[in-house]
Amino acid sequence: MTSLEQRRAAAVRHQRRAIELAAPLYVQACPGAGKTRVIVDRHLSSPRRPGRGRAVVSFTHVACDEVTRRCREAGLPQLAAFPNFVGTIDTFIWRYLVRPFLDFGRTWNRIDSWDRVNATVAVWDGEISHTLRLSDFQWSREPGADECQASLQFNTRNARAYRTLEKKNLLDAAARRAVDQRNKLALQGNLTGHEARIRALRSLLQRPADVASLVAGRFDEIVIDEAQDCSALDLAILAELRDVGIPLVFVCDPDQAIYEFRGAQPDRVRTFGESLGSRIDLAGNWRSSPAICALAATLRPASAARPMDDPVGPNHDEQAEILLIPVEKSNTTPPLAVFNDYADEKEIAAERRLVLAHAAAKLPTTTQSTAPAAPANRTARAGWAVRVAGSETAYATLRDTAYEILERAILCYWYTDADIENRTIAVACEQLGIDRSRLRHLAACMAAALPAPGEPPSTGWCTAANNYLRTAPPVPGMTRRDNRGSLRGSGSGATAKETKQDAASEPSVRTRARVIHQVKGEEEEAVLVIVPDDNRADVLVRGWLSGHHTGDIAESLRVLYVAATRAQRLLALALPSRHCDEIAKWLTARDVPAQIAAEIKDSNVVADTGSERRE
Numbered sequence: 001m002t003s004l005e006q007r008r009a010a011a012v013r014h015q016r017r018a019i020e021l022a023a024p025l026y027v028q029a030c031p032g033a034g035k036t037r038v039i040v041d042r043h044l045s046s047p048r049r050p051g052r053g054r055a056v057v058s059f060t061h062v063a064c065d066e067v068t069r070r071c072r073e074a075g076l077p078q079l080a081a082f083p084n085f086v087g088t089i090d091t092f093i094w095r096y097l098v099r100p101f102l103d104f105g106r107t108w109n110r111i112d113s114w115d116r117v118n119a120t121v122a123v124w125d126g127e128i129s130h131t132l133r134l135s136d137f138q139w140s141r142e143p144g145a146d147e148c149q150a151s152l153q154f155n156t157r158n159a160r161a162y163r164t165l166e167k168k169n170l171l172d173a174a175a176r177r178a179v180d181q182r183n184k185l186a187l188q189g190n191l192t193g194h195e196a197r198i199r200a201l202r203s204l205l206q207r208p209a210d211v212a213s214l215v216a217g218r219f220d221e222i223v224i225d226e227a228q229d230c231s232a233l234d235l236a237i238l239a240e241l242r243d244v245g246i247p248l249v250f251v252c253d254p255d256q257a258i259y260e261f262r263g264a265q266p267d268r269v270r271t272f273g274e275s276l277g278s279r280i281d282l283a284g285n286w287r288s289s290p291a292i293c294a295l296a297a298t299l300r301p302a303s304a305a306r307p308m309d310d311p312v313g314p315n316h317d318e319q320a321e322i323l324l325i326p327v328e329k330s331n332t333t334p335p336l337a338v339f340n341d342y343a344d345e346k347e348i349a350a351e352r353r354l355v356l357a358h359a360a361a362k363l364p365t366t367t368q369s370t371a372p373a374a375p376a377n378r379t380a381r382a383g384w385a386v387r388v389a390g391s392e393t394a395y396a397t398l399r400d401t402a403y404e405i406l407e408r409a410i411l412c413y414w415y416t417d418a419d420i421e422n423r424t425i426a427v428a429c430e431q432l433g434i435d436r437s438r439l440r441h442l443a444a445c446m447a448a449a450l451p452a453p454g455e456p457p458s459t460g461w462c463t464a465a466n467n468y469l470r471t472a473p474p475v476p477g478m479t480r481r482d483n484r485g486s487l488r489g490s491g492s493g494a495t496a497k498e499t500k501q502d503a504a505s506e507p508s509v510r511t512r513a514r515v516i517h518q519v520k521g522e523e524e525e526a527v528l529v530i531v532p533d534d535n536r537a538d539v540l541v542r543g544w545l546s547g548h549h550t551g552d553i554a555e556s557l558r559v560l561y562v563a564a565t566r567a568q569r570l571l572a573l574a575l576p577s578r579h580c581d582e583i584a585k586w587l588t589a590r591d592v593p594a595q596i597a598a599e600i601k602d603s604n605v606v607a608d609t610g611s612e613r614r615e
């Protein structure tokens with residue numbers, strides 16, 4: 001058996017090869033393999049020709065900020081600036097593949113979501129009309145197709161409309177209406193990331209030499225981080241760049257592809273990576289304990305099975321077993337108490353614990369969460385915007401989004417939906433005769449005047465917000481055109497005074513809680529993953545234990561994989577109690593150390609400070 005030193009040396013050797021080997025290059029890596037470290041070290045160490053840079057492209061602002069921070073820490077901040085590019089794939093596509101090829105002489109409006117223009121579509125079901133948001137549709141386009149495909153996604157906001165349309169076989173009709181509306185808005189010059197990709201691909205197919213000379217003249221290579229999140233359109237764009245000779249470094253963990261709604265498909269991603277030629281596999285896990293690495297291997301599909309990753313980091317000798325916490329009726333508060341109890345025993349600080357669930361609604365209410373993405377519901381969006389505007393750490397584009405959401409909340413309060421739907425704030429202001437700078441000023445004052453609300457905002461906070469909105473007409477002296485735009489609370493009944501106090505009296509340390517999609521790339525010493533007891537739980541467990549990951553379950557299991565692999569020392573899974581015995585036995589039979597947590601005696605104990613012990 002090889003010693004830890006030998007295994008570590010091998011892991012470092014593979015990282016070095018990924019840092020030094022010339023592009024084109026495919027780097028396939030396990031969780032905790034040090035992908036970020038490899039990308040940054042490659043960027044810091046390998047030379048570029050004078051006047052030319054490297055593009056480091058990722059899918060999230062968090063990942064880009066990490067690369068920028070590491071360049072700064074290495075004393076080389078210029079590596080994140082011109083002629084280099086460190087940013088999101090959306091910005092890269094827009095800046096180098098779309099903007100230079102747009103028609104002059106007309107206005108283009110780059111938007112991150114159709115919600116930015118309140119884009120909706122009305123669908124008549126024979127009795128009533130349903131208003132659906134374009135952002136509730138999943139958009140895709142096979143490379144080469146003339147039309148986009150839309151598919152309405154079920155969520156709590158559109159649940160009634162979705163069920164009615166499904167019952168009346170009108171989902172396809174709704175999708176067609178959405179495509180028409182999208183075409184109309186795109187013709188008006190609104191470009192979401194999806195439209196930008198379609199245009200980028202068109203430029204590459206129609207003017208390959210122009211695009212190639214622009215991109216190759218600026219960048220020696222393009223590194224794509226988190227490449228497992230590439231959609232079919234992203235891969236088609238990258239294939240064209242590859243074919244015109246741009247050197248690509250494609251870094252990914254296909255098992256962590258969790259954006260299937262955007263079209264991410266692990267098999268296509270693998271095939272694309274393999275098409276590049278040279279390949280390096282990183283299988284040393286510097287993050288997690290042996291038990292966590294072993295559990296992660298069981299979550300991979302049988303079709304992509306490989307031996308467990310090698311725990312070579314500081315937690316290589318951590319003894320904690322995987323903790324299975326039985327849950328009755330999706331009540332997530334008792335499992336949190338149990339989790340905190342075990343984390344206390346391991347002397348893991350409250351700030352180093354993380355609770356994860358697939359959806360925010362499944363997280364325990366006694367945890368602390370602040371989503372980096374704006375929620376969909378109008379009131380929740382306004383609350384999110386107030387929190388972001390008041391946060392010292394929000395970056396400029398996020399703050400701008402927050403102010404724009406508050407501007408729209410003000411317009412919604414004073415005008416009718418018909419006055420502002422399907423329009424940008426700028427266009428609405430122009431049509432309604434509003435001074436945009438006054439509106440921005442009102443939004444900033446609103447953010448400063450209101451306390452940060454809870455999630456979702458309470459009735460009391462909404463009363464305070466509506467009282468503020470009443471004093472802030474976009475046009476001085478105007479009367480309200482419609483009173484349907486007030487913010488409506490969750491019905492928690494807190495008074496405005498209580499809400500103000502809430503913001504001030506938040507416990508200083510609460511267990512951090514996140515939706516799994518928000519924590520890609522992060523790590524924490526102890527992680528509790530909540531597997532909800534909904535109608536998919538049985539199928540999910542069957543898919544896990546059989547290794548046959550079919551249909552939507554494949555993506556749900558990858559989401560579970562991402563969540564589990566954030567843990568460094570202690571991983572707890574809160575599962576429907578009826579599955580715990582079977583899973584524990586199955587794991588033990590596969591040499592994955594696992595135990596079922598001791599029975600919960602006092603379900604009323606709330607571990608909201610993360611440090612109180614159970615009786």
Ligand SMILES: Nc1ncnc2c1ncn2[C@@H]1O[C@H](COP(=O)(O)OP(=O)(O)OP(=O)(O)O)[C@@H](O)[C@H]1O
Pocket residue numbers: 012015029030031032033034035036037038253286287313520521522523565
């Ligand atoms: N050669 C190394 N020596 C010591 N620690 C390392 C080494 N490489 C990576 N690490 C550490 O391992 C941890 C995981 O690294 P990183 O976050 O870059 O992994 P990753 O491949 O991006 O993982 P994931 O895809 O799961 O987010 C980090 O704490 C990092 O500092």
